[in-house]
Amino acid sequence: MKIFCIGRNYANHAKEMNSEVPTTPLFFMKPDTAILRPGMPFFYPEFSKDIHFECELVVKINRVGKNIAEKFAHKYYDEIGLGIDFTARDLQKICKEKGHPWEVAKAFEGSAPISKDFISKSELDLENLTFSLQQNGNIVQEGTTADMIFSIDQLIAHLSKYMTLKKGDLIYTGTPEGVGPIAIGDELKGFIGEREMFVVKVK
Ligand code: MG
Numbered sequence: 001m002k003i004f005c006i007g008r009n010y011a012n013h014a015k016e017m018n019s020e021v022p023t024t025p026l027f028f029m030k031p032d033t034a035i036l037r038p039g040m041p042f043f044y045p046e047f048s049k050d051i052h053f054e055c056e057l058v059v060k061i062n063r064v065g066k067n068i069a070e071k072f073a074h075k076y077y078d079e080i081g082l083g084i085d086f087t088a089r090d091l092q093k094i095c096k097e098k099g100h101p102w103e104v105a106k107a108f109e110g111s112a113p114i115s116k117d118f119i120s121k122s123e124l125d126l127e128n129l130t131f132s133l134q135q136n137g138n139i140v141q142e143g144t145t146a147d148m149i150f151s152i153d154q155l156i157a158h159l160s161k162y163m164t165l166k167k168g169d170l171i172y173t174g175t176p177e178g179v180g181p182i183a184i185g186d187e188l189k190g191f192i193g194e195r196e197m198f199v200v201k202v203k
Helices: 011-016 070-076 089-098 152-162
Strands: 003-007 026-030 051-053 055-061 077-084 130-135 138-144 170-172 187-192 195-201
Touching (some): 055 130, 055 138, 055 152, 070 077, 077 187, 152 170
Parallel strands (some): 003 170
Antiparallel strands (some): 055 077, 055 170, 187 195
């Protein structure tokens, strides 16, 4: 199973990171060991002092495909979940400065919490699907697919040019603005609309 993560897919997040808005989708990957299973705590790693949350809608691929045309991309997923792309911002900053790969900052153990449930897209308005993250009861991130730079279908078309997509692959579709640091003791709760999707405790 592959985990794709899209970078800078919301203009206001690109702005808060002082990054340019991309003209084609940016992506990187995490290994399957990055998945933090639902209900499990996240253990703050000793190699970073600045782990940030990035709450993201997650698309689950439902069949094998490559070179998928955008107009057919909707046939390759049925369900949407919610996750976090945990990022060691201090290590990422060094990677960016030195032009090094990002895995050390993005692909570590437990860096990809995922919701237990995925919601059938037939129940959702994919044009304006809202989601949010609460940190200790305070809303810290709110997003909507209406603000995505690249739609889910465009992302699937792009990724499948480079790699065969397989059933069960996940696409973390990028984070809206409001990313910030976590601390030991935090409780992170993610919502699609009003529906609670996950709770992650930081230990
Ligand atoms: Mg991200």
